[in-house]
Amino acid sequence: MISAGCSGRELAPGDTEVDGEDTEMSEEGDTGMSGEGDTEMSGEGDTEMSGDGDGDGDGDQPTEGAYSPCLEADACGGRPYLCLGLQDMGMTVDGFCSLPCVVDENCPPSPGGTAEPACIDIGGEGWCVLGCGGGDTCPGGMVCTDVGDGNGPYYCF
DSSP: OEEETTOSSOOOTTOOEETTEEOOOSSTTOOOOOOOSOOOOOOSSOOOOOSOSSSSSBOBOOSSSTTOBOSSGGGGOSTTOEEEEEEETTEEEEEEEEOEESSGGGSOOOSBSSOEEEEEEETTEEEEEEEOGGGOOOOBTOOEEEOSSSSOOEEEO
8 A cells, every 4th residue: 555645554445534635545456547648747845856867777775865765754855745654454565755746747767677657646636756566676775665565556665
């Protein structure tokens, strides 16, 4: 289960607040894409990706910014970033900093591996993840994880 804000609680249908911000989740496990057409992103904060710099996709998980590790809501530095946490037995066991999005193209590229950036709906808002189903690989330091019921979806954490 993915939690928004790494607040230590999972989002469920009808939830309206996460870490003091209003949000709503339409269905538990909803990972559908949202939005169509041309979109524009704006916001403050460092959105540069880090890798090994040679452009061949074999870089590691960044230490700050999008896709960097986090376990607590404030680890990402606040909006526009949000910590998306992987929950196990009600505890956040892994997480990464994500950016808001409307379509896949709004998401920063993967710093390494072959995982594809994707915009998924969590709590009624779009957030960037790295999709790793179908044999795609994650950046160094991240692991392809089944966040569903054993049949995906699969995201890098």
